[in-house]
Each structure stands twice: as C-alpha cells, then as structure tokens.
Amino acid sequence: MTKTYARLTPLADSLPATVPFVGPETQERSRGHAFAARLGANENTFGPSPKAIAAMSNAATDVWMYGDPENFDLRHALAAHHGIAPENILVGEGIDGILGYLGRLLIEPGDKVVTSQGAYPTFNYHVAGFGGVLGTVPYIDDHEDPNALIAKAAEVGAKLVYIANPDNPMGTWHSADTIQRMIDAVPDGCLLVLDEAYIEFAPEGTAPTLNIEDPRVIRMRTFSKAYGMAGARVGYAIAQAELITAFNKIRNHFGMCRISQAGALAALDDQPYLAEVVQNVAGARARIDQIARDNGLSTLPSATNFVAVDCGRDAGFAKAVLDQLIALDVFVRMPFAPPQNRCIRISAGRPDELDIFASALPKALAAARV
C-alpha cells in the first residue's frame, strides 16, 4: 500500500491546478521569442512616475529590512489623499491578493457569490478556491448589469456580489449614480465588491462618493494600472473599519515588498504625473479607435487603459484575429464570454507600440478572413 503524507483538504483536492491568466512570458517562452508590443494585460506601458522609480531604486538598498507590516505611511498617505481615515484602508499584495483574503474571510464551501458572465477570472478563481458557488448574469449591451447582479444576489442569498466599474474586459462603465443605486440595493447578508482598478482613467462622476460608514460595499483600488506599477503588487481596499480590521485576522502581515511600499508612496505623491498618464492613455484610446476604423472595425467606448475592438463577426473570427496578432508579435487578449468575445482587447500603450499594432492589424484581419 502506498502511503500518503500530504493529505489535502477535500476542497483543495477537488480544485484543478489552474491559473486565471497565462502570462506573456509563458507565451514568449513557447514561441521562442519576445513580443514586440505588450498590449494584452492592461499594463500601463507609460510606466510609473520617475519619482516612484527613483524611490524604488533607492529602497533596493534597504531591502534587508522587512517592510512595515502596518503599511503605516502608505495607509496614512492614502487616507489623506481620499479624505478618509487610515482605519478604513487595507493595503495588500495587489487587488488579486486582497480578493483572496476577502474570499477567505467570507466564503466557505457552498456559499453563494454572484458576478457577471465573463468578468474578472481571478475573482472567480478565489471564490472557487474557497468552495464558493458562483452564480452569473450576462452583460447587457456590453455593460455589466447592476440590476441583474443585485437581483441574482438576492435570489441566491449571495455573500458577495462583484462588479468592476469601469469594467474589465469591456472598458465600459456606469455613472456614480447608477453604482450608488446598486450599493443602496445590496441585500442584507451580501457585500458588494466594487472593483475600481481603472477608476483613475474614468471621467468625473464615475466613482460614487466614498462613504466609509457604509457596510454594504468594499472598494478595491490599485497601483497596478494608472500608477503604472503592476509588477510591484500594491492594491488597497476601502471599507468600514470593522471589515478592514477583520483582514488582520488572516492576512500575511509581513507580505508587502518594502520596495513596493516606497514606490507606491512616491507614485501617490506625484499626482501631476498621474494626470499626464491619464491624458496619454486617453490619446492612446483615440488612436486605437482610429486604427480600428481604418480597418473597417468599431470600438467600444472605454473609461480604462484598454479598448475593446469589435471584430464584427463571431468569437471564432475574433480568436483568429487574436492568434494572427500574436503570431505578428503583438500580445493581446480577448473577452471570455459571448457575445463579448466577438471583440479583442487592446491595452492603451505607447505610440511606438500602437504603431506596431496599426501595422499588424490589417495583416491579421486579412489572414483571419481567409
């Protein structure tokens, strides 16, 4: 008889060894060469503030020290920035890390969770990882559907309901009023996860007023997108103090990279640079729209640093275009669920990268049309 030493929990045993996304490096290794334009992961190719780069560079010398487990300086700077109290802010290892902690706090096997069909896979990954049962509602006109999400959450007695505003992967968004109505309609026993990873790119009037007394919502923000620091792994959550404190029961207190803490602090402090990036990204969105129209395609309006390009046919065609782009060294991704998967998703990159995309797209379309 073979002996067993690592006895996984029944839940862990039942999970697939999976990954929400295949990284571009993995694709590069299997292709044998690098991408010419990295436009698939909604990374901010304009990069972080030079002040943040300098701060990280300087912090490298101090990396023999653990980071401050309280993230004191960053939480206080964020509190000042948002005009709220530090007790309402959790700093964690990216929104991904915080979603994992949130799942662990709230979800046990059989608990119900609601999201949109085709929304953020990493949220779904964590829900499944704690045994949650995911209910989904479809997008409506390429937007997440707040009413349907709330109705479904009430129907199944969900512990969590998730929405991203602006949305990923479509880039569409709702007004602050619509989202506030959604918050107001959250059923008793349910917490709304409002993922605002892309909020800095969105027009004024997209984010509801921060109300730290509201127990119905936890809001997720990040330094990965507008601040251009995806690789640093710094996200934060805003919620009622009682919920924020609960994370201290389970989080990896010494989990934050000290260099990343320093970088985020400096990035936050450089709001003029942020404004410049937001402007550059808006320019890149317009450029992607122009490139699409030059090729007879249309785009969806976007309040993010990416644009969904409607390839005008079915998912198979969009996938063929995507495969051709990748073969032409342009890293892009596409939505997972129909009918959104008629689109491909292009990050709002630098002009030189969009030149490469502009040159590759007609070739990719021609090849896909064969």
Added chain:
Amino acid sequence: MTKTYARLTPLADSLPATVPFVGPETQERSRGHAFAARLGANENTFGPSPKAIAAMSNAATDVWMYGDPENFDLRHALAAHHGIAPENILVGEGIDGILGYLGRLLIEPGDKVVTSQGAYPTFNYHVAGFGGVLGTVPYIDDHEDPNALIAKAAEVGAKLVYIANPDNPMGTWHSADTIQRMIDAVPDGCLLVLDEAYIEFAPEGTAPTLNIEDPRVIRMRTFSKAYGMAGARVGYAIAQAELITAFNKIRNHFGMCRISQAGALAALDDQPYLAEVVQNVAGARARIDQIARDNGLSTLPSATNFVAVDCGRDAGFAKAVLDQLIALDVFVRMPFAPPQNRCIRISAGRPDELDIFASALPKALAAARV
C-alpha cells in the same frame, strides 16, 4: 434590527485580529524616534549583494509589467543551483506566504498540527487561521526535539509537523543525520515542514541531502536571511512535484513582485558575496558571544544570523534587560516560551551596530538588576 452585510465564516469570525510580530516601525512610532541598532528581527544587516541591489534598481523601470507568474527564471536558476528539477520548486511571497498556502492546502477546522512550544509564531498563526489544532512539545536542552515532535505527531494523527533547522529563536541545530532520521520516522498521513530559513549560515552537514522523491517532507528556503532580502518577500519550497503542483490550485499566481524576482535571481548568482556574508555573520556571532561574556553572561551556540544570550535568571529578568535595551534604542526580541525566555535574541549585525549593543548591554543589565 441592524443589518449585516459582511458575513464572515464562523472560523474567520472566531479568530482574533492579531499579528505574529510587532514590527520595529510600530515600536519606533510609539517611541517617537528610530532605533539606533535594528537587531531584533534577524534581518541581515549586511544587506544583499550589490549585484542584487543593481538588478532591483534596474527592474524598477520595468515595474509596469506584471512579474512572470511561473517564476520561470528563478525556479530554473534554483533548480540548477540545487541540482534538482524546477518542477520540485515553488517560489512564493516569503516562507510566511508559502506557509499560508500550505495551511490552506492541508488544514481544515479540527485538523491536528504539531510544533515546538515557542517555535515560529507565524506558522502557528496560519495553522490557527485555517482552524488547525496545534499540539506542542517542549524544547530539550534549548534544541527542538525531533523524537518528541514525531511521537506527538503520531499520537495526535497530525497532518503537519514543523521543525526549523537551524532553529529560531534559539539558533541551535541538529545534524543532517538527525533530521534525516526524523524524516524517515514521519508517520503516514503527516507531512514534515522542514524550515531551513537559516541553512546557509549552518555548518556543512546540517542539511540532509535533497531528495525530491521523498513525499514526507517539504523544505522551506528563503532570500530573507543569508541573501539579505527580507523586504523583497521571496521564499521557496522544495518538495515532491505532485505537492508543488498542488500550490497552483490556490496560490496568487501574479503575487510576486517583479523587482524581487530580479533581485533574487541576481543574489543567487552571486555566491561569492553570500560566502562573504556568511563569514561576516560568523564574525558577528563571535562578537556577540564576547560581548555577553564581557558582561558575565553566556550564549548558546548558533548556526544562524542571531545569537541567544542567556541572561542567567528568569524570564522576568530577561524581559527587563530587553526593555532596557529597547529604551537604549537597540531593537531586540526574545523567545516566547519558558525556559528559553531566560534569553534575549540578538541579530548578528554589522560591527557598528554591535558597538551600540556592546555599549548598551552593561547599562541594560545594571538597570534590570535594580
């Protein structure tokens, strides 16, 4: 009736909001000024290789990109370094992060886990965080007791049994032969967590041969100690491929800081610098021993980058000495459990820091003796 929106799991609800360690920054904030010598967290004050610092500094520019979720380059470099396959290596957010993942994979409420009374609190934190029931055995002659640990694991039907070799907080160690006998005695249904965070400081013959086919043990290594990169959060585990793969079910795939990945790769590549640090740390240990003896105290032999100084009386006295040292701006910690808490634990820091310790210790002892 007050409505409830965030329904914590019964387990999460039952956990205290706690932290395994209070960070030195927290103490500095409450004191109102900084420590003069940071000798409490076994950080490597000699710092990382200049090549690692340069690599992190350079990587700051690329931080707009997510890190490679497969940690491909680092896993392959570690595999070459250890002469094993990359499939047997998990890279994670420090040993702390990996211990959290391991707990999640194996522990559900009521599961039994065994460790030494007074051993690594963060391991205990994660076990409790998943509802595990911790059984402990005492140290024997200031060493962890492999036989007692195994006997206890068998007695309670433990899923995990933990030992650190060399040990923290005492710095003592067992030979590879003793640890191999422990591995050979692991009961069916139990996994040995062999925490080798300090192994690079230990004499030859402390680490058993790596046997990646052995399903009875998972070994933890880190860049936080000898490699001097505590703030970067890079640890790794070595185990049978099947167990390593299981982490892919639940880990935060995009959780690693890209800068830290680059730093670890460069640090690993600079083995001459590592050898130099190990030598410097040995010198610092000897110096701490001399300082202790100059003050009529003795030390425990250590195979780590810290030294347990036996204050020669009870825990209350050791605590008084520690408090006095902290009042004199020397950050130190002490073991938690009797009789080990008759000692204080001093990190093997730079000569300038040990000068400060040497000057503070007689004053602290005099004040504590009052």
